[in-house]
Amino acid sequence: MKGFKENNIYHLIDKERKRIVHRYHNEHLIVRIASTCVLIILLILVIKFQISYISGYWIEHTYNFSNQTSEECLKDKAKSFFVGFIPGTILFEVFYSTTYHTPKFWWLYLSFKRNLYQNQDEVRGNLLNKYEW
Numbered sequence: 604m605k606g607f608k609e610n611n612i613y614h615l616i617d618k619e620r621k622r623i624v625h626r627y628h629n630e631h632l633i634v635r636i637a638s639t640c641v642l643i644i645l646l647i648l649v650i651k652f653q654i655s656y657i658s659g660y661w662i663e664h665t666y667n668f669s670n671q672t673s674e675e676c677l678k679d680k681a682k683s684f685f686v687g688f689i690p691g692t693i694l695f696e697v698f699y700s701t702t703y704h705t706p707k708f709w710w711l712y713l714s715f716k717r718n719l720y721q722n723q724d725e726v727r728g729n730l731l732n733k734y735e736w
Contacts, residue, residue, distance in 0.1 A: 644695070
């Protein structure tokens with residue numbers, strides 16, 4: 604069986620259960636990739652929310668740089684999240700699956716991703732802010 608070593612815990616399982624584990628391992632690849640992506644996205648979301656709260660609301664109100672209420676701040680954070688979540692999730696899935704299937708070219712995908720996300724904050728800022736001329 605490809606991917607399983609005989610010197611680990613699988614030698615304690617009979618042949619039928621080995622076959623079931625092997626079949627589950629191959630059939631549920633998309634579920635494993637999707638669940639990994641969801642966990643990583645949730646972790647990033649929690650970390651980004653704390654950092655953006657401190658840098659975007661707390662510091663600005665401490666030094667009176669902003670007159671935005673907390674409700675408006677939360678609305679902007681929610682807009683920003685949904686503007687970046689859908690394309691970010693799709694691109695993360697694409698980059699993760701291509702890196703998984705062709706691991707020798709991880710550096711190429713990483714450089715493409717870096718260049719793609721380099722201007723993300725500028726685009727998101729232009730979508731959320733109202734400019735009056």
